[in-house]
Amino acid sequence: MHTKGDSCCCSFEDYKLTTEWLMNQTSIRPKVAVICGSGLGLLADGVSHKQTFRYQDIPNFPVSTVPGHEGCLVFGTIQNTPCVFMQGRFHLYEGYSLCQVTFPVRIFKLMGVESVLVTNASGGICPDFKVGDIMLIKDHINLPGFAGQHPLCGPNDERFGIRFPCMSDAYSKELRAVAMDVGSDLGCGGFIREGVYCMVSGPNFETVAEARMLHILGCDSVGMSTVPEVTVAKHCGLRVVGLSLITNKVCLDYSSEEKVNHEEVLEIGKMRAGVLQKLVTTLISHCQQSINTH
């Protein structure tokens, strides 16, 4: 068992116990897991045969503390595809260790999940991006990882994956293409983009100088999540697709009077909730089909 702020890793037995507990409580065997970002918890509303577990009731699960993050695992089916939604995730800035942040991903793996869909709100750095754009994550920069804050540091458990995993293709090219097609079919081609997501630890938003640095480094958007979960998912062989909703423009200019705030992030999340829900729903069934045809 882990405590908040502790850097300890969970043992395989901890992951197994949580998995077994959940599999005892639900007969749903999810194939797709969706991690819902800030203000995007409503994505689980379209689920049938819904079964909800509060994080606090699940053995070993960390508990979420951010407003707008509900803190539940929702099991159910979407167009006959069994899936699990994580409503509310764990952030480094809350004081969780990266083992805790990524704990649910390994539970998903042990439950038989094959694809993970991550969503997040992020700040747009690419000057062409507009508020409300949906960015398909093509690649990422793990800035905390550069400084040793990496979820795979420590003894490697081969039951999950190899010591030195490849990260150059973390975001499934195939699923990105599917997402692009689905997006245009839904008539949102105009605001679906592709780009590089950069993770910072937060909790403060970037300074102007930091934002300029990220721009120079090739980042198209910046946020405080997603990368640890994706890294652990890729390590254990899960397919990943990442959608980042651009909820604000990061300020690259000292003369600008605009200030970003958390309420704004939640507001834009609500505005695009409908479109994102359709996109996610359609993607889920495509994830499943493309696995079945492999």
Ligand SMILES: *[C@@H]1O[C@H](CO)[C@@H](O)[C@H](O)[C@H]1NC(C)=O
């Ligand atoms: C799951 O159910 C089995 C059979 O009832 C029981 O033996 C086991 O202790 C349960 N495991 C957990 C973690 O609840």
Ligand SMILES: CC(=O)N[C@H]1CO[C@H](CO)[C@@H](O)[C@@H]1O
């Ligand atoms: C869910 C999540 O991690 N959201 C974060 C994504 O990035 C924005 C912008 O930096 C943060 O405010 C959110 O907390």
